[in-house]
Amino acid sequence: MAAWAERLAGVRGVLLDISGVLYDSGSGGGTAIAGSVEAVARLKRSPLKVRFCTNESQKSRRELVGLLQRLGFDISEEEVTAPAPATCQILKERGLRPHLLVHDGVRSEFDDINMSNPNCVVIADAGESFSYENMNRAFQVLMELENPVLISLGKGRYYKETSGLMLDVGGYMKALEYACGIEAEVVGKPSPEFFKSALQAIGVEAHQAIMIGDDIVGDVGGAQQCGMRALQVRTGKFSLVLQAWR
Numbered sequence: 575m576a577a578w579a580e581r582l583a584g585v586r587g588v589l590l591d592i593s594g595v596l597y598d599s600g601s602g603g604g605t606a607i608a609g610s611v612e613a614v615a616r617l618k619r620s621p622l623k624v625r626f627c628t629n630e631s632q633k634s635r636r637e638l639v640g641l642l643q644r645l646g647f648d649i650s651e652e653e654v655t656a657p658a659p660a661t662c663q664i665l666k667e668r669g670l671r672p673h674l675l676v677h678d679g680v681r682s683e684f685d686d687i688n689m690s691n692p693n694c695v696v697i698a699d700a701g702e703s704f705s706y707e708n709m710n711r712a713f714q715v716l717m718e719l720e721n722p723v724l725i726s727l728g729k730g731r732y733y734k735e736t737s738g739l740m741l742d743v744g745g746y747m748k749a750l751e752y753a754c755g756i757e758a759e760v761v762g763k764p765s766p767e768f769f770k771s772a773l774q775a776i777g778v779e780a781h782q783a784i785m786i787g788d789d790i791v792g793d794v795g796g797a798q799q800c801g802m803r804a805l806q807v808r809t810g811k812f813s814l815v816l817q818a819w820r
Contacts, residue, residue, distance in 0.1 A: 587778030594810020600736030764796025
């Protein structure tokens with residue numbers, strides 16, 4: 575216990591990943607991970623400031639929060655840092671008009687964004703929409719631009735659903751990078767700017783915060799590069815990878 579107390583000394587804020595940490599997505603909306611509802615409740619009763627920091631890009635923030643509330647979590651939209659709203663802010667600030675390669679569940683986040691005559695491509699975890707036709711159209715849009723801009727909502731390799739591991743947006747992002755000879759701008763973990771926006775929302779400095787996630791690269795590595803402490807849980811993608819190695 576003394577070792578843990580030393581490691582957590584000075585912590586004032588906690589960033590919590592959602593998928594694989596609080597719940598596993600899947601048919602019927604998914605299921606809460608054992609003990610996670612109670613853990614969030616305990617954190618919120620503590621003096622610590624709590625922020626939910628997710629790369630979820632198949633659901634709008636409103637839909638995601640609604641799902642978590644139905645599963646029993648004490649959470650509101652204002653407490654969630656997610657890549658789609660952050661991307662919309664970037665698009666507006668830079669006058670970018672996106673061609674979207676995203677899941678239908680997150681399209682509502684872009685309702686007030688001008689998408690006429692696209693001058694960039696926004697890619698997210700599009701699920702079944704990652705067809706050759708749709709990937710090729712995104713490729714064509716980028717190749718037609720003098721200064722192609724590819725924005726990716728995260729760059730995860732895979733995530734866990736109740737049915738098993740699922741390919742994430744990272745592989746498709748890399749395919750477009752390779753084909754077009756460009757580098758994507760990542761909005762979401764492990765982007766330092768994404769972590770900083772979550773910390774700013776709760777008024778906590780990086781050295782005063784800890785990130786809890788199931789992804790050793792996006793959650794743990796990204797947080798540590800920003801000066802935060804980090805913990806990897808043994809649920810989500812970690813649990814299935816561990817089983818594969820046994």
